[in-house]
Amino acid sequence: MSCTLEEFKTMSLLSKWHYISTEMHNISSMDFVVSMRARMNPHHPKEDTEQEKRAARLDQYTRWVAIKDLYVEFRDELANTLDTQDFSECKSILERILTKDFDDELRKAIDQ
Numbered sequence: 001m002s003c004t005l006e007e008f009k010t011m012s013l014l015s016k017w018h019y020i021s022t023e024m025h026n027i028s029s030m031d032f033v034v035s036m037r038a039r040m041n042p043h044h045p046k047e048d049t050e051q052e053k054r055a056a057r058l059d060q061y062t063r064w065v066a067i068k069d070l071y072v073e074f075r076d077e078l079a080n081t082l083d084t085q086d087f088s089e090c091k092s093i094l095e096r097i098l099t100k101d102f103d104d105e106l107r108k109a110i111d112q
Helices: 005-010 013-040 046-073 085-111
Strands: none
Touching: 005 046, 013 046, 013 085, 046 085
16 A cells, blocks of 8 residues: 555554554565465476565565655654554664665765
């Protein structure tokens, strides 16, 4: 389920966190689903299995970028995790990603 910026903007804080949390859980379970599919069907051609893995990785990357962009856009509002552990964990992961991205960009600027 993909959400546009306009749709996300109209959501309540709880709905925003629920959407982010659900997407993050879906992203992390994609590897398991592809792995289980390969195990359950061992006669599936290797090329098809590799293509499925690549498609899953691309989907994961696309979803991470979308979640990260939404989080950046609404970061101030999403600072409130409603005292929910799951939302706090999601926020922690997103903050680490943003910090790493910022550090990488800073290193590139310093090296130039």
